[in-house]
Amino acid sequence: MEYLDANHDTFLVIMSCVVALVAGFTGLSLTRDLSQKPIVQRQISVALASVALGGGIWSMHFVAMLGLELPILFYYDAAITLVSALTAIIVVGAALVLLHFVERTPLVITAAGSIVGIGILGMHYIGMAGLQLCRAIYTVPGVILSSLVAVALCIMAFWVAYGRRENRTIFLGTLCFAVAVCSVHFLAMAGTRFEQVPSFAEFGPTMSNEFLALGVIFTSFILFGTFLWVSVTYLLKPADPAPSDDRSTAPVLEPLEATQRGAPGVFEPQSLQIPCERDGARVFVSPQEVAFVRADGHYTQIYTEQDRLFCAWPITEATKRLMNTGFLQTHRSYLVNPTKVFRFERSKDKGRCIFACADLPPAPVSRGKLKGIQDALGAQLGAFRES
Template sequence: MEFLDYTHNLWLVAASLSISMMAGFTGFSLTKGIAGQTVVMRKLSVTLAAVALGGGIWSMHFVAMLGLQLPIPIYYDAMITLGSALVAILMVGLALLLLHFYPRTPLILTLAGAVVGLGVVAMHYIGMSGLQLCRAVYTLPGVALAVLASCGLNIGAFWVAYGQRRPRNILLGTVCFGASVFAVHFAAISGTRFVAEASLREIGPLIGNETLAIGVVLSSFVLCGAFLLSGVTFLTPAASANAAPAPASQEKVPAATPTTPPVLRIPYEQNGQTHFIDASDVAIVRAEGHYTLLYAGSERYFCVWSITEAERRLAAGPFVKSHRSYLINPAHIVHFERRKDNGICHFILGDQTVTTPVSRSRLPALREALGL
């Protein structure tokens, strides 16, 4: 068996890396801040992000394949090529559903990264099976290296991007994700050999490099548009910081600011549906990772708000922030215990006694709310 020699077009290799970076930034940015959206809007955002990330993985792969230069002409089976793109999108979509519809625990972060890692490998080898006039020959160590590298690198990328949803984490996650997809492709290629075949294996319509290049360019153009749109919201400037000062002679008339009505009901997720509970019935709002838990009677409910968002939305309500991780309703406190430099609040919820800490800096506000 005689293996074909091959080289790479360095310009297309660089283009494939830029596409994977662009896709990572687009997907991670589209899902930023969707925790406060309705279930329907979150599903839409996840769908768009899955198309951006999965389509970017596919685009990167085929731009890199266009940069693979063999001594014979090659074609691609159109149906297999389309199937590889759909696999990437579906696997990324599954990972994003885990991240945005379940508590973001270390297990979920690891599982989501592993799902995307397997999706990248599956997309790569399915796409390679569509080669015509040429057959790819794999080795077990090469496949094992690709699988391990893909899962490991993507798990790391999702830990970085979703450990904290700050702009810095999104940028670092973008770099990690783009580099991981890029590295996995070339790790898999390094363990692959190519053999010329005498005839076409006609499974579906064939597409040549020129047609494939047009398709990849068009998909990349769509990703560029999403990149620009998400970049607008990602780098939102503070209007007050950049506003020019008004002339001294100009009379300043205070603008009427609408009063934000107090939040009377708090949303929570249960059995895949969004329900609401009266704020007055909730005794404690406790931070749980990027989300919160609501304590009401003997029940605990999962709320998609972060503790920061809950504090903002409930600012006009009955709650007092007693600790960086707790908002408490003074009406439900049955006993307050003052200690040397902090305190403890006691609640009777159902048949259990639950305590919450009160930090030193929060003592005055809580004592005022309790009339002490």
């Protein structure tokens, strides 16, 4: 079998790497400080970041493919090319949803990096399947090496960018992401041979390199424009909020030292305010108003007798702050204010806390915490019934 001689245009290879850098920086910057933003704004930012990262992966691939030089004319299937772009965007979106709407554990970061690595591979090979009048022939070592590199480098990129969210780590994560995308493409291409085929495969409309170049220029124009817009945000410093007596803008006070507190279940007034959101506005709730706290992905839901509010604290942060104010952890995902508990029920190896307010759902008690919670609530519930 005689393979076609393949070369690459050096300028377009360099430009493809620049596109990967711009995409990585734009996407990772769009997800910066999301925990401090309303949920709708987080959803929009994650969607935009998915398009930036996924679209950047696609643009990088096809900028490099525009630089592919073969001794024959070749074309692309427009439908398959579109599918390759959608694959990259959807897969990256799934990874970002994990990172920003699920508790960000080491396993979640690793899973997100693996998903993006697989997405880069999928986008590459789907895009290559769109070639017309020539066919890509892959070698086993090339596929294996590019697959391992894709997953390993993407995991490293997300660990760097999300292990600790700082400007410095976002820049380093951008570099790792660009290296991952470029390495996967060129390692895969190094293990790829091309052979001529006599006819078009009739799957979708056919487009030439010139038409593809217009699409790549358009997407790159949008990507670079977004890159410039995002870059400006690093130069702007948020204005200091004006002082106000309104509770919705009051600062969050740090909890008092445990030695300054009373017995469990007794709260010191003004010791801590929990930042929450109601109808898109920031409000602060004191712990004594809260019945229980429930983990909600990377965030928490705050239940009072009147409301259920969103809180940007992860359950780990809520535990660290509220356990000192007398809250009890009944489950890995639940913190309960014992002063709001009306009754404790136990069924075999499980339990639940029932609240005086009928509108509140019960809070589960895990098997490992049954005895401790029962003992902690015993004296208080007995005193409640006697009163």
